[in-house]
Amino acid sequence: MDISVVIPLFNEVESLPELTSWISQVMYTHQFSYEIILVDDGSTDGSWEMICQLREANEAIRGIKFRRNYGKSAALNTGFEAAQGNVIITMDADLQDSPDEIPELYRRIIEEKYDLVSGWKAKRYDPLSKTLPTRLFNAATRKMSGIHNLHDFNCGLKAYRKAVVKNIEVYGEMHRYIPVIAKWAGFTKIGEQVVEHRARKYGTTKFGMSRFINGFLDLLSIFFVGKFGKRPMHFFGTMGVISFLLGMVMAIWIITEKLIHIAHNEHYRDATDQPLFYLALVAIILGSQLFLTGFVAELVARSSHDRNKYQIEATV
Structure with a gap:
């Protein structure tokens, strides 16, 4: 299988039909063999029922449902365990990530031999309350991790070589620092690609100020565990x-x-x-x-x- 698309979601029932249809169209156009793994992180708005309907119409769609909300990191880690493709693409379910970026991300992993390619939303449509903390985290993460070529560690649109997702563990709020985790695991060829950031079409953002504190603590955890975990x-x-x-x-x-x-x-x-x-x-x-x-x-x-x-x- 060429590509596994892992999509964590929480209360995104409105966007799922359009998103999965768009992904399928891109895969068909470029003749990729693929699977779409939708990880329902304890949604309460009917997202799981929608996933079941989409599964009936398209066998390439797979669904995983949590009993309660565990967070994006848990959803990604579970999706990584289930993924079977040679290249794993992650993206958000809110239609702010464009599936049209998938072919180029796939090409860079396969042809340019990157371990990980992270998206960079150079032009964003998020409010200042979200973009300012993100910029601060990105600056701190670049300084502490030594990965100076990434502008946006927290972009949901990323591509991974299969070996990467099978050899890392994501928990807490550490999904925003997956490039750092990958680097500590020995996957050092990390690249960046400018991607389109689309305005949210359905629902509301799940971003809260608690993630600012949790993200900082997780950054310290990653730095300590990665550098001194075994000594x-x-x-x-x-x-x-x-x-x-x-x-x-x-x-x-x-x-x-x-x-x-x-x-x-x-x-x-x-x-x-x-x-x-x-x-x-x-x-x-x-x-x-x-x-x-x-x-x-x-x-x-x-x-x-x-x-x-x-x-x-x-x-x-």
Whole structure:
């Protein structure tokens, strides 16, 4: 099978007939073998009933229904597990992504050998309350991930080589950082394509300010897990040793200064009367706790079932 189109959706019943018809027309025109995987993330507006009707009319359509709303990341991860195509295309169900972009995305994966091609909606029709947080996240993600050639990490329209989606896990709000997850998994050939952003035709946006906070926390999680997931002692231990040594230096300074004044028979205030004493004490305690945290985290990592699970591209 050439292409799997994975579409997570929540209360998008009005757009589904037009969207699936448009995708099918594009596939027929370019003679692609395909499947459309519609993942219903706990919709309450009749979306599942519509999916069942569309399935009866087109066998290329497959439906997956969650018992409740789990979020876009869960829907994408489930769709990835079900996908059978050599190239997986993801897009939103609200008709703001154009299926006409699919052939070029497919070509770049197959002919230019990209692992992942992410869409960039250079001209957007979203309100400022949505575009401003997106720009801030994109700037922060570029800085932390080192993927400097992507302008829009959160664009729903993306193309993946099959090996990518079968070797990554998406959860929480991490769908917006899939290029970062792919990079940490060893899929480093990541490209970008300018795509059309269409104004929403049906329904209302599901964007909320809670995603701003969750997205930031998930960015920190990805950075930490990707860099230190298999060696947490390198993170906590380093911070702990630095804090402990800093505290010891301050403590030695206080003691040395006290001894010098005693040797010269000079009056000197007690060590506990100095703010530096308490800073040294806090630094030593904090350093010890960080080191122990790293030690415990290392034990947990070593006992994990996937502690020796690594991405292998090929064998001979």
